[in-house]
Amino acid sequence: MLTNRKSAHPSPDxxxxxxxxxxxxxxxxxxxxxxxxxxxxxxKVLDRGGKVLAVNKxxxxxxxxxxxxxxxxxxxxxxxxxxxxxxxxxxxxxxEGKPASFLGTFVHEHTGESTWDxxxxxxxxxxxxxxxxxxxxxxMSGTAPDGERAARAFEDxxxxxxxxxxxxxxxxxTAVSTSAANILRRGVDQERAEALAEALxxxxxxxxxxxxxxxxxxxxxxxxxxAA
Numbered sequence: 001m002l003t004n005r006k007s008a009h010p011s012p013d014x015x016x017x018x019x020x021x022x023x024x025x026x027x028x029x030x031x032x033x034x035x036x037x038x039x040x041x042x043x044k045v046l047d048r049g050g051k052v053l054a055v056n057k058x059x060x061x062x063x064x065x066x067x068x069x070x071x072x073x074x075x076x077x078x079x080x081x082x083x084x085x086x087x088x089x090x091x092x093x094x095x096e097g098k099p100a101s102f103l104g105t106f107v108h109e110h111t112g113e114s115t116w117d118x119x120x121x122x123x124x125x126x127x128x129x130x131x132x133x134x135x136x137x138x139x140m141s142g143t144a145p146d147g148e149r150a151a152r153a154f155e156d157x158x159x160x161x162x163x164x165x166x167x168x169x170x171x172x173x174t175a176v177s178t179s180a181a182n183i184l185r186r187g188v189d190q191e192r193a194e195a196l197a198e199a200l201x202x203x204x205x206x207x208x209x210x211x212x213x214x215x216x217x218x219x220x221x222x223x224x225x226x227a228a
Contacts (some may be wrong), residue, residue: 039088040139042116045123045132050074050091053132062139077136079104087118094120094133103140115140 042059044052055070061184063070086102093100103121107116122130148213 042137042139044070044075044135044137046075046091046120046135047132048095048130050076059137078106080107090118090120091133091135094122094135095130097122097130 019160040062042062045054047053049111052071052073052075055067060066060070076084076091083104086104090100090102099119099121101117104112104116104118106116111131116136117140120133120135123132123134125131135159205209211219
């Protein structure tokens with residue numbers, strides 16, 4: 001579960017309506033709970049200033065630290081030199097509404113270098129702008145600060161890609177919905193209204209499909225774990 005200094009149990013206050021398909025807030029909560037248990041992923045929620053608002057428990061374990069050390073800090077400042085420039089550029093892109101990624105080398109004072117595949121995707125929007133982003137760091141090689149070595153193949157990477165696609169799709173849905181709402185406020189004719197309805201329906205269906213695809217992968221992974 002993502003944690004912050006105020007609450008370890010954040011609860012969204014409403015469901016999202018996807019063109020007739022209800023995506024309950026608990027669906028995204030389930031995704032976050034799943035992330036919390038993955039062995040190699042550190043997930044962080046960042047605001048427009050780059051400040052860490054929340055981080056998953058497993059991420060804290062990987063970094064061998066606690067929430068008070070991470071939350072409230074500027075995420076890019078944990079990177080150094082050329083790696084910080086890559087982190088800053090990726091963050092800027094995500095806040096422009098475009099998911100972006102980079103391969104970064106993180107240096108820890110005790111365990112040395114480790115390589116992370118970092119992807120940042122828009123998380124939610126306010127007033128037509130991305131308000132918060134989700135930074136997903138997948139441990140690739142070297143030694144993580146908690147001492148874990150990357151000596152096996154991680155199915156987490158496939159899951160990370162699906163999760164990124166889900167948030168990208170939901171981000172598109174939010175952008176389409178915001179644009180449609182602004183147009184409707186100004187008043188439109190029947191033909192334009194039908195076009196808007198069609199665009200919203202298509203965006204909603206894509207979001208529902210992305211959620212279902214990720215749900216299937218989570219269920220398959222759980223089944224494989226039980227069989228093992």
